[in-house]
Amino acid sequence: MAPSGQARETFYDTWMRKEGIPVHRGYGIADVRTVERADWARTGGRAAFVHLHGMEGFTGMQIGEIAPRRSLEIQQHLHQQFITVLSGRGAADVWLPGDSRRTSFEWQRGSFFAIPLNCAYVLHNTGSEPVVYMAVNDAPMVLDLFHNEDFVFANDYRFTDRFPPGEAGYYSATxxxxxxxxxxxxxxxxxxxxxxxxxxxxxxxxxxxxxxxxxxxxxxxxxxxxxxxxxxxxxxxxxxxxxxxxxxxxxxxxxxxxxxxxxxxxxxxxxxxxxxxxxxxxxxxxxxxxxxxxxxxxxxxxxxxxxxxxxxxxxxxxxxxxxxxxxxxxxxxxxxxxxxxxxxxxxxxxxxxxxxxxxxxxxxxxxxxxxxxxxxx
CATH class of the missing domain: 2.60.120.10 (Jelly Rolls)
Known part of the structure:
Protein backbone atom coordinates (compact mmCIF):
# COMPACT_ATOMS: atom_id res chain seq x y z
CA MET A 1 0.00 0.00 0.00
CA ALA A 2 1.37 3.40 -0.93
CA PRO A 3 1.92 5.73 2.02
CA SER A 4 -0.45 8.66 2.37
CA GLY A 5 1.03 12.06 1.58
CA GLN A 6 -0.63 13.64 4.60
CA ALA A 7 0.72 13.31 8.14
CA ARG A 8 -1.76 11.93 10.64
CA GLU A 9 -2.77 14.09 13.58
CA THR A 10 -2.13 12.83 17.08
CA PHE A 11 -4.84 11.09 19.07
CA TYR A 12 -4.94 14.10 21.38
CA ASP A 13 -5.45 16.47 18.43
CA THR A 14 -8.30 14.28 17.19
CA TRP A 15 -9.80 14.16 20.67
CA MET A 16 -9.69 17.96 21.04
CA ARG A 17 -11.44 18.38 17.70
CA LYS A 18 -14.13 15.83 18.63
CA GLU A 19 -14.82 17.55 21.96
CA GLY A 20 -16.25 20.49 20.01
CA ILE A 21 -14.87 23.43 22.00
CA PRO A 22 -12.49 26.16 20.74
CA VAL A 23 -8.74 25.45 20.52
CA HIS A 24 -6.43 28.46 20.99
CA ARG A 25 -2.87 28.18 19.64
CA GLY A 26 0.33 30.23 19.35
CA TYR A 27 3.45 30.91 21.41
CA GLY A 28 1.35 32.64 24.06
CA ILE A 29 -2.12 33.95 24.96
CA ALA A 30 -2.46 37.51 26.27
CA ASP A 31 -5.20 36.68 28.79
CA VAL A 32 -6.65 33.19 29.06
CA ARG A 33 -9.46 34.47 31.26
CA THR A 34 -11.05 36.10 28.22
CA VAL A 35 -10.57 33.41 25.54
CA GLU A 36 -13.62 32.27 23.61
CA ARG A 37 -15.32 29.32 25.30
CA ALA A 38 -18.21 27.04 24.35
CA ASP A 39 -20.45 24.51 26.06
CA TRP A 40 -18.50 21.34 26.86
CA ALA A 41 -20.67 18.25 27.26
CA ARG A 42 -17.90 16.41 29.13
CA THR A 43 -17.96 18.84 32.08
CA GLY A 44 -21.38 20.45 31.81
CA GLY A 45 -19.74 23.89 31.80
CA ARG A 46 -18.15 26.13 29.21
CA ALA A 47 -14.53 25.62 28.21
CA ALA A 48 -11.74 25.96 25.66
CA PHE A 49 -8.44 24.24 24.98
CA VAL A 50 -5.14 26.13 24.96
CA HIS A 51 -2.54 24.30 22.86
CA LEU A 52 0.67 26.33 22.56
CA HIS A 53 3.67 25.51 20.37
CA GLY A 54 5.93 24.81 23.35
CA MET A 55 3.56 22.31 24.97
CA GLU A 56 4.76 19.78 22.36
CA GLY A 57 2.48 16.94 23.38
CA PHE A 58 3.76 16.98 26.96
CA THR A 59 1.25 19.38 28.46
CA GLY A 60 -2.42 20.18 27.97
CA MET A 61 -4.61 23.01 29.19
CA GLN A 62 -8.29 23.80 29.45
CA ILE A 63 -9.88 27.06 30.53
CA GLY A 64 -13.18 26.20 32.16
CA GLU A 65 -16.19 28.11 33.40
CA ILE A 66 -18.82 27.21 35.99
CA ALA A 67 -22.09 29.14 36.08
CA PRO A 68 -23.18 30.73 39.38
CA ARG A 69 -24.62 28.28 41.91
CA ARG A 70 -23.99 25.35 39.56
CA SER A 71 -21.83 22.23 39.69
CA LEU A 72 -19.91 20.49 36.95
CA GLU A 73 -20.38 16.85 35.98
CA ILE A 74 -18.36 14.21 37.81
CA GLN A 75 -14.91 13.94 36.23
CA GLN A 76 -12.40 11.09 36.37
CA HIS A 77 -9.30 10.61 34.21
CA LEU A 78 -6.01 8.79 34.06
CA HIS A 79 -3.96 11.93 33.56
CA GLN A 80 -2.44 14.19 36.21
CA GLN A 81 -4.05 17.58 36.64
CA PHE A 82 -3.63 20.88 38.49
CA ILE A 83 -6.42 23.42 38.86
CA THR A 84 -5.85 27.16 39.31
CA VAL A 85 -8.89 29.28 40.19
CA LEU A 86 -8.83 32.49 38.14
CA SER A 87 -12.07 34.00 39.45
CA GLY A 88 -14.94 33.13 41.74
CA ARG A 89 -15.21 30.79 44.68
CA GLY A 90 -16.55 27.33 45.35
CA ALA A 91 -15.88 23.86 46.71
CA ALA A 92 -14.66 20.47 45.53
CA ASP A 93 -15.47 16.87 46.38
CA VAL A 94 -12.81 14.22 45.67
CA TRP A 95 -13.05 10.45 46.14
CA LEU A 96 -11.53 7.14 45.06
CA PRO A 97 -13.46 5.13 42.47
CA GLY A 98 -16.05 2.98 44.22
CA ASP A 99 -15.54 4.67 47.60
CA SER A 100 -18.42 6.47 49.31
CA ARG A 101 -16.07 8.60 51.44
CA ARG A 102 -15.54 12.06 49.97
CA THR A 103 -12.88 14.61 50.81
CA SER A 104 -14.26 18.14 50.50
CA PHE A 105 -12.62 21.55 50.62
CA GLU A 106 -13.39 25.14 49.69
CA TRP A 107 -11.49 27.33 47.22
CA GLN A 108 -11.45 30.90 45.95
CA ARG A 109 -9.69 33.12 43.40
CA GLY A 110 -5.99 32.31 43.60
CA SER A 111 -6.44 28.82 45.00
CA PHE A 112 -4.29 26.13 43.43
CA PHE A 113 -4.76 22.40 43.97
CA ALA A 114 -4.14 18.96 42.49
CA ILE A 115 -6.62 16.25 41.62
CA PRO A 116 -5.09 12.88 42.65
CA LEU A 117 -4.59 10.50 39.75
CA ASN A 118 -7.82 8.83 38.54
CA CYS A 119 -9.87 10.09 41.48
CA ALA A 120 -13.44 11.15 40.83
CA TYR A 121 -14.18 14.79 41.58
CA VAL A 122 -16.81 17.49 41.29
CA LEU A 123 -16.29 21.25 41.26
CA HIS A 124 -19.08 23.45 42.66
CA ASN A 125 -19.57 27.19 42.19
CA THR A 126 -20.99 28.38 45.51
CA GLY A 127 -20.99 32.07 44.60
CA SER A 128 -23.13 34.48 42.60
CA GLU A 129 -20.49 35.13 39.92
CA PRO A 130 -19.11 32.75 37.27
CA VAL A 131 -16.04 30.73 38.19
CA VAL A 132 -13.18 30.61 35.69
CA TYR A 133 -10.43 28.06 36.23
CA MET A 134 -7.34 26.82 34.43
CA ALA A 135 -6.65 23.07 34.29
CA VAL A 136 -3.09 22.07 33.36
CA ASN A 137 -2.39 18.39 32.79
CA ASP A 138 -0.45 15.72 30.93
CA ALA A 139 -3.51 14.59 28.96
CA PRO A 140 -1.70 14.79 25.58
CA MET A 141 0.91 12.24 26.68
CA VAL A 142 -1.62 9.89 28.26
CA LEU A 143 -4.16 10.01 25.42
CA ASP A 144 -1.49 9.65 22.76
CA LEU A 145 0.10 6.73 24.61
CA PHE A 146 -3.05 4.65 25.12
CA HIS A 147 -5.19 6.13 22.30
CA ASN A 148 -8.25 4.72 24.01
CA GLU A 149 -10.77 7.06 25.63
CA ASP A 150 -12.46 4.40 27.75
CA PHE A 151 -9.15 3.40 29.33
CA VAL A 152 -8.34 7.03 30.18
CA PHE A 153 -11.79 8.25 31.27
CA ALA A 154 -13.55 5.10 32.50
CA ASN A 155 -10.86 3.25 34.42
CA ASP A 156 -11.67 2.16 37.97
CA TYR A 157 -8.12 1.54 39.17
CA ARG A 158 -7.58 3.05 42.63
CA PHE A 159 -4.23 4.79 43.15
CA THR A 160 -4.27 4.48 46.93
CA ASP A 161 -0.58 5.41 47.07
CA ARG A 162 -1.53 8.81 45.63
CA PHE A 163 -4.75 9.27 47.63
CA PRO A 164 -4.78 7.06 50.76
CA PRO A 165 -8.36 6.20 51.78
CA GLY A 166 -9.63 8.33 54.62
CA GLU A 167 -6.40 10.31 55.04
CA ALA A 168 -7.08 13.38 57.14
CA GLY A 169 -5.44 16.62 56.13
CA TYR A 170 -4.84 15.70 52.48
CA TYR A 171 -5.76 19.22 51.39
CA SER A 172 -4.39 21.05 54.43
CA ALA A 173 -0.95 19.62 55.29
CA THR A 174 2.25 21.23 53.95
Whole structure:
Protein backbone atom coordinates (compact mmCIF):
# COMPACT_ATOMS: atom_id res chain seq x y z
CA MET A 1 0.00 0.00 0.00
CA ALA A 2 1.37 3.40 -0.93
CA PRO A 3 1.92 5.73 2.02
CA SER A 4 -0.45 8.66 2.37
CA GLY A 5 1.03 12.06 1.58
CA GLN A 6 -0.63 13.64 4.60
CA ALA A 7 0.72 13.31 8.14
CA ARG A 8 -1.76 11.93 10.64
CA GLU A 9 -2.77 14.09 13.58
CA THR A 10 -2.13 12.83 17.08
CA PHE A 11 -4.84 11.09 19.07
CA TYR A 12 -4.94 14.10 21.38
CA ASP A 13 -5.45 16.47 18.43
CA THR A 14 -8.30 14.28 17.19
CA TRP A 15 -9.80 14.16 20.67
CA MET A 16 -9.69 17.96 21.04
CA ARG A 17 -11.44 18.38 17.70
CA LYS A 18 -14.13 15.83 18.63
CA GLU A 19 -14.82 17.55 21.96
CA GLY A 20 -16.25 20.49 20.01
CA ILE A 21 -14.87 23.43 22.00
CA PRO A 22 -12.49 26.16 20.74
CA VAL A 23 -8.74 25.45 20.52
CA HIS A 24 -6.43 28.46 20.99
CA ARG A 25 -2.87 28.18 19.64
CA GLY A 26 0.33 30.23 19.35
CA TYR A 27 3.45 30.91 21.41
CA GLY A 28 1.35 32.64 24.06
CA ILE A 29 -2.12 33.95 24.96
CA ALA A 30 -2.46 37.51 26.27
CA ASP A 31 -5.20 36.68 28.79
CA VAL A 32 -6.65 33.19 29.06
CA ARG A 33 -9.46 34.47 31.26
CA THR A 34 -11.05 36.10 28.22
CA VAL A 35 -10.57 33.41 25.54
CA GLU A 36 -13.62 32.27 23.61
CA ARG A 37 -15.32 29.32 25.30
CA ALA A 38 -18.21 27.04 24.35
CA ASP A 39 -20.45 24.51 26.06
CA TRP A 40 -18.50 21.34 26.86
CA ALA A 41 -20.67 18.25 27.26
CA ARG A 42 -17.90 16.41 29.13
CA THR A 43 -17.96 18.84 32.08
CA GLY A 44 -21.38 20.45 31.81
CA GLY A 45 -19.74 23.89 31.80
CA ARG A 46 -18.15 26.13 29.21
CA ALA A 47 -14.53 25.62 28.21
CA ALA A 48 -11.74 25.96 25.66
CA PHE A 49 -8.44 24.24 24.98
CA VAL A 50 -5.14 26.13 24.96
CA HIS A 51 -2.54 24.30 22.86
CA LEU A 52 0.67 26.33 22.56
CA HIS A 53 3.67 25.51 20.37
CA GLY A 54 5.93 24.81 23.35
CA MET A 55 3.56 22.31 24.97
CA GLU A 56 4.76 19.78 22.36
CA GLY A 57 2.48 16.94 23.38
CA PHE A 58 3.76 16.98 26.96
CA THR A 59 1.25 19.38 28.46
CA GLY A 60 -2.42 20.18 27.97
CA MET A 61 -4.61 23.01 29.19
CA GLN A 62 -8.29 23.80 29.45
CA ILE A 63 -9.88 27.06 30.53
CA GLY A 64 -13.18 26.20 32.16
CA GLU A 65 -16.19 28.11 33.40
CA ILE A 66 -18.82 27.21 35.99
CA ALA A 67 -22.09 29.14 36.08
CA PRO A 68 -23.18 30.73 39.38
CA ARG A 69 -24.62 28.28 41.91
CA ARG A 70 -23.99 25.35 39.56
CA SER A 71 -21.83 22.23 39.69
CA LEU A 72 -19.91 20.49 36.95
CA GLU A 73 -20.38 16.85 35.98
CA ILE A 74 -18.36 14.21 37.81
CA GLN A 75 -14.91 13.94 36.23
CA GLN A 76 -12.40 11.09 36.37
CA HIS A 77 -9.30 10.61 34.21
CA LEU A 78 -6.01 8.79 34.06
CA HIS A 79 -3.96 11.93 33.56
CA GLN A 80 -2.44 14.19 36.21
CA GLN A 81 -4.05 17.58 36.64
CA PHE A 82 -3.63 20.88 38.49
CA ILE A 83 -6.42 23.42 38.86
CA THR A 84 -5.85 27.16 39.31
CA VAL A 85 -8.89 29.28 40.19
CA LEU A 86 -8.83 32.49 38.14
CA SER A 87 -12.07 34.00 39.45
CA GLY A 88 -14.94 33.13 41.74
CA ARG A 89 -15.21 30.79 44.68
CA GLY A 90 -16.55 27.33 45.35
CA ALA A 91 -15.88 23.86 46.71
CA ALA A 92 -14.66 20.47 45.53
CA ASP A 93 -15.47 16.87 46.38
CA VAL A 94 -12.81 14.22 45.67
CA TRP A 95 -13.05 10.45 46.14
CA LEU A 96 -11.53 7.14 45.06
CA PRO A 97 -13.46 5.13 42.47
CA GLY A 98 -16.05 2.98 44.22
CA ASP A 99 -15.54 4.67 47.60
CA SER A 100 -18.42 6.47 49.31
CA ARG A 101 -16.07 8.60 51.44
CA ARG A 102 -15.54 12.06 49.97
CA THR A 103 -12.88 14.61 50.81
CA SER A 104 -14.26 18.14 50.50
CA PHE A 105 -12.62 21.55 50.62
CA GLU A 106 -13.39 25.14 49.69
CA TRP A 107 -11.49 27.33 47.22
CA GLN A 108 -11.45 30.90 45.95
CA ARG A 109 -9.69 33.12 43.40
CA GLY A 110 -5.99 32.31 43.60
CA SER A 111 -6.44 28.82 45.00
CA PHE A 112 -4.29 26.13 43.43
CA PHE A 113 -4.76 22.40 43.97
CA ALA A 114 -4.14 18.96 42.49
CA ILE A 115 -6.62 16.25 41.62
CA PRO A 116 -5.09 12.88 42.65
CA LEU A 117 -4.59 10.50 39.75
CA ASN A 118 -7.82 8.83 38.54
CA CYS A 119 -9.87 10.09 41.48
CA ALA A 120 -13.44 11.15 40.83
CA TYR A 121 -14.18 14.79 41.58
CA VAL A 122 -16.81 17.49 41.29
CA LEU A 123 -16.29 21.25 41.26
CA HIS A 124 -19.08 23.45 42.66
CA ASN A 125 -19.57 27.19 42.19
CA THR A 126 -20.99 28.38 45.51
CA GLY A 127 -20.99 32.07 44.60
CA SER A 128 -23.13 34.48 42.60
CA GLU A 129 -20.49 35.13 39.92
CA PRO A 130 -19.11 32.75 37.27
CA VAL A 131 -16.04 30.73 38.19
CA VAL A 132 -13.18 30.61 35.69
CA TYR A 133 -10.43 28.06 36.23
CA MET A 134 -7.34 26.82 34.43
CA ALA A 135 -6.65 23.07 34.29
CA VAL A 136 -3.09 22.07 33.36
CA ASN A 137 -2.39 18.39 32.79
CA ASP A 138 -0.45 15.72 30.93
CA ALA A 139 -3.51 14.59 28.96
CA PRO A 140 -1.70 14.79 25.58
CA MET A 141 0.91 12.24 26.68
CA VAL A 142 -1.62 9.89 28.26
CA LEU A 143 -4.16 10.01 25.42
CA ASP A 144 -1.49 9.65 22.76
CA LEU A 145 0.10 6.73 24.61
CA PHE A 146 -3.05 4.65 25.12
CA HIS A 147 -5.19 6.13 22.30
CA ASN A 148 -8.25 4.72 24.01
CA GLU A 149 -10.77 7.06 25.63
CA ASP A 150 -12.46 4.40 27.75
CA PHE A 151 -9.15 3.40 29.33
CA VAL A 152 -8.34 7.03 30.18
CA PHE A 153 -11.79 8.25 31.27
CA ALA A 154 -13.55 5.10 32.50
CA ASN A 155 -10.86 3.25 34.42
CA ASP A 156 -11.67 2.16 37.97
CA TYR A 157 -8.12 1.54 39.17
CA ARG A 158 -7.58 3.05 42.63
CA PHE A 159 -4.23 4.79 43.15
CA THR A 160 -4.27 4.48 46.93
CA ASP A 161 -0.58 5.41 47.07
CA ARG A 162 -1.53 8.81 45.63
CA PHE A 163 -4.75 9.27 47.63
CA PRO A 164 -4.78 7.06 50.76
CA PRO A 165 -8.36 6.20 51.78
CA GLY A 166 -9.63 8.33 54.62
CA GLU A 167 -6.40 10.31 55.04
CA ALA A 168 -7.08 13.38 57.14
CA GLY A 169 -5.44 16.62 56.13
CA TYR A 170 -4.84 15.70 52.48
CA TYR A 171 -5.76 19.22 51.39
CA SER A 172 -4.39 21.05 54.43
CA ALA A 173 -0.95 19.62 55.29
CA THR A 174 2.25 21.23 53.95
CA UNK A 175 5.89 20.23 54.37
CA UNK A 176 8.65 22.62 53.27
CA UNK A 177 12.34 21.79 52.84
CA UNK A 178 15.37 22.43 50.64
CA UNK A 179 16.97 20.05 48.15
CA UNK A 180 19.20 20.23 45.08
CA UNK A 181 16.73 22.53 43.30
CA UNK A 182 16.22 24.93 46.18
CA UNK A 183 13.06 25.48 48.21
CA UNK A 184 10.39 22.79 47.89
CA UNK A 185 6.92 22.49 49.41
CA UNK A 186 4.93 19.26 49.42
CA UNK A 187 1.26 20.19 49.54
CA UNK A 188 -1.96 19.48 47.68
CA UNK A 189 -3.65 22.86 48.20
CA UNK A 190 -2.50 26.48 48.19
CA UNK A 191 -5.11 28.96 49.38
CA UNK A 192 -3.69 31.92 47.42
CA UNK A 193 -0.81 31.68 44.95
CA UNK A 194 -0.63 35.48 44.78
CA UNK A 195 0.53 35.78 48.39
CA UNK A 196 2.32 32.56 49.41
CA UNK A 197 5.89 33.11 50.63
CA UNK A 198 8.76 32.00 48.38
CA UNK A 199 12.40 30.99 48.83
CA UNK A 200 15.47 32.78 47.50
CA UNK A 201 16.88 31.43 44.21
CA UNK A 202 19.27 34.17 43.12
CA UNK A 203 21.14 31.83 40.75
CA UNK A 204 18.25 32.24 38.26
CA UNK A 205 18.50 36.03 38.26
CA UNK A 206 18.99 39.14 40.33
CA UNK A 207 16.50 39.14 43.20
CA UNK A 208 14.68 36.02 42.04
CA UNK A 209 12.66 34.04 44.60
CA UNK A 210 11.13 30.66 43.75
CA UNK A 211 9.57 27.61 45.38
CA UNK A 212 8.74 24.25 43.79
CA UNK A 213 5.39 22.71 44.72
CA UNK A 214 5.17 18.91 44.64
CA UNK A 215 1.54 17.82 44.67
CA UNK A 216 -0.43 14.55 44.79
CA UNK A 217 2.59 12.38 44.02
CA UNK A 218 2.64 13.69 40.45
CA UNK A 219 5.52 13.46 38.00
CA UNK A 220 4.73 17.03 36.95
CA UNK A 221 5.15 19.85 39.43
CA UNK A 222 4.71 23.60 39.64
CA UNK A 223 6.78 26.48 40.87
CA UNK A 224 6.09 30.11 41.63
CA UNK A 225 8.73 32.70 40.82
CA UNK A 226 8.97 36.38 41.69
CA UNK A 227 11.52 39.09 40.93
CA UNK A 228 11.77 42.86 41.55
CA UNK A 229 10.76 45.92 39.57
CA UNK A 230 13.40 46.91 37.01
CA UNK A 231 15.03 43.47 36.79
CA UNK A 232 15.01 40.37 34.60
CA UNK A 233 16.00 36.70 34.63
CA UNK A 234 19.01 35.05 33.06
CA UNK A 235 18.27 33.25 29.79
CA UNK A 236 18.06 29.47 29.99
CA UNK A 237 16.68 26.48 28.08
CA UNK A 238 15.13 23.09 28.86
CA UNK A 239 12.71 20.52 27.48
CA UNK A 240 9.38 21.73 26.12
CA UNK A 241 6.08 21.33 27.93
CA UNK A 242 6.66 24.04 30.53
CA UNK A 243 3.80 26.53 30.82
CA UNK A 244 4.07 29.93 32.51
CA UNK A 245 1.10 31.90 33.82
CA UNK A 246 1.26 35.58 34.79
CA UNK A 247 0.11 36.40 38.31
CA UNK A 248 1.35 39.93 38.95
CA UNK A 249 2.94 42.84 37.06
CA UNK A 250 3.70 42.69 33.33
CA UNK A 251 6.56 42.45 30.88
CA UNK A 252 7.78 40.30 28.04
CA UNK A 253 9.68 37.10 27.37
CA UNK A 254 12.24 36.60 24.60
CA UNK A 255 12.36 33.12 23.06
CA UNK A 256 14.87 31.92 20.45
CA UNK A 257 16.31 28.60 19.22
CA UNK A 258 19.80 27.63 20.31
CA UNK A 259 20.79 27.54 16.63
CA UNK A 260 20.47 31.34 16.61
CA UNK A 261 23.31 31.52 19.14
CA UNK A 262 23.59 32.77 22.70
CA UNK A 263 23.94 36.28 21.21
CA UNK A 264 21.34 36.12 18.42
CA UNK A 265 21.35 39.81 17.51
CA UNK A 266 25.14 39.96 17.22
CA UNK A 267 25.03 36.82 15.08
CA UNK A 268 22.56 38.41 12.66
CA UNK A 269 19.72 36.16 13.82
CA UNK A 270 17.54 38.77 15.45
CA UNK A 271 14.67 37.77 13.15
CA UNK A 272 14.57 34.41 14.93
CA UNK A 273 13.89 35.96 18.35
CA UNK A 274 10.22 35.76 19.32
CA UNK A 275 8.91 38.35 21.76
CA UNK A 276 5.77 37.48 23.75
CA UNK A 277 4.14 40.05 26.02
CA UNK A 278 2.93 38.79 29.38
CA UNK A 279 0.76 40.15 32.16
CA UNK A 280 -1.83 39.01 34.65
CA UNK A 281 -3.71 36.10 33.10
CA UNK A 282 -1.27 35.46 30.27
CA UNK A 283 0.25 32.08 29.38
CA UNK A 284 3.23 31.16 27.23
CA UNK A 285 5.30 28.05 26.59
CA UNK A 286 8.90 27.99 25.26
CA UNK A 287 9.67 25.17 22.78
CA UNK A 288 12.24 22.49 23.59
CA UNK A 289 15.79 23.74 24.03
CA UNK A 290 14.91 27.31 23.04
CA UNK A 291 16.53 29.99 25.15
CA UNK A 292 13.96 32.10 26.97
CA UNK A 293 14.35 35.10 29.23
CA UNK A 294 11.74 36.76 31.45
CA UNK A 295 11.54 40.56 31.87
CA UNK A 296 9.55 42.67 34.33
CA UNK A 297 8.53 46.05 32.90
CA UNK A 298 5.62 46.60 35.28
CA UNK A 299 5.42 48.79 38.40
CA UNK A 300 5.37 45.96 40.94
CA UNK A 301 7.22 42.78 41.82
CA UNK A 302 6.63 40.23 39.08
CA UNK A 303 5.13 36.87 39.98
CA UNK A 304 4.52 33.88 37.71
CA UNK A 305 3.22 30.35 38.14
CA UNK A 306 5.03 27.69 36.09
CA UNK A 307 4.28 24.05 35.34
CA UNK A 308 7.19 21.72 34.66
CA UNK A 309 8.71 18.31 35.41
CA UNK A 310 8.73 17.18 39.00
CA UNK A 311 11.70 17.04 41.36
CA UNK A 312 10.54 14.28 43.72
CA UNK A 313 9.29 11.99 40.94
CA UNK A 314 11.43 12.73 37.86
CA UNK A 315 10.88 10.98 34.54
CA UNK A 316 13.59 9.90 32.14
CA UNK A 317 12.44 12.06 29.24
CA UNK A 318 12.31 15.22 31.35
CA UNK A 319 15.60 14.41 33.04
CA UNK A 320 17.18 14.04 29.59
CA UNK A 321 15.84 17.48 28.67
CA UNK A 322 17.18 19.02 31.88
CA UNK A 323 20.15 16.88 32.94
CA UNK A 324 21.77 17.01 36.37
CA UNK A 325 25.12 18.81 36.24
CA UNK A 326 27.36 18.66 39.30
CA UNK A 327 24.43 17.56 41.44
CA UNK A 328 22.11 20.39 40.33
CA UNK A 329 19.55 20.77 37.54
CA UNK A 330 21.17 22.12 34.38
CA UNK A 331 18.85 25.15 34.40
CA UNK A 332 20.63 26.29 37.57
CA UNK A 333 24.13 25.76 36.17
CA UNK A 334 26.01 28.14 33.86
CA UNK A 335 26.56 27.12 30.23
CA UNK A 336 30.26 27.64 31.03
CA UNK A 337 30.00 24.64 33.37
CA UNK A 338 27.90 22.43 31.11
CA UNK A 339 24.47 23.70 32.18
CA UNK A 340 21.84 25.65 30.29
CA UNK A 341 21.83 28.95 32.23
CA UNK A 342 23.34 31.93 30.39
CA UNK A 343 25.20 34.37 32.69
CA UNK A 344 24.33 38.05 32.33
CA UNK A 345 27.88 38.84 31.23
CA UNK A 346 27.55 36.38 28.30
CA UNK A 347 24.20 37.60 26.98
CA UNK A 348 23.73 39.68 23.85
CA UNK A 349 24.37 43.38 24.73
CA UNK A 350 21.19 44.37 22.93
CA UNK A 351 19.16 42.47 25.53
CA UNK A 352 20.11 44.96 28.23
CA UNK A 353 19.72 48.01 25.96
CA UNK A 354 16.26 46.99 24.81
CA UNK A 355 15.19 46.34 28.39
CA UNK A 356 16.38 49.76 29.54
CA UNK A 357 14.43 51.37 26.69
CA UNK A 358 11.31 49.38 27.57
CA UNK A 359 11.53 50.55 31.18
CA UNK A 360 12.07 54.17 30.11
CA UNK A 361 8.84 54.04 28.11
CA UNK A 362 7.08 52.95 31.32
CA UNK A 363 8.76 55.64 33.45
CA UNK A 364 10.71 53.01 35.43
CA UNK A 365 14.43 53.08 36.19
CA UNK A 366 16.51 49.93 35.57
CA UNK A 367 17.66 48.27 38.78
CA UNK A 368 20.22 45.76 37.46
CA UNK A 369 23.47 46.01 39.48
CA UNK A 370 26.44 46.76 37.24
CA UNK A 371 28.57 43.95 38.63
CA UNK A 372 26.14 41.41 37.18
CA UNK A 373 27.63 42.07 33.77
CA UNK A 374 31.28 41.79 34.78
CA UNK A 375 31.19 38.36 36.33
CA UNK A 376 32.10 39.83 39.72
CA UNK A 377 31.12 37.67 42.71
Missing amino acids: RRYENYFGGVAETNFIADIHEIALDSLGVKGSGVDATVFEMAGNTIAAHITSWPVGRYHKAHHHLGGAVLFGLRSSGYVLIWPQEAGSRPYEAGNGDRVVRVEWGEGSVYSPPSKWFHQHFNTGPETARQLAFRGGVKHPTGIRRAGNPIVGGRPGVLVSVREGGSLLPYEDEDPRIRRDYANALTRQGISPDMPEDLYTGAP
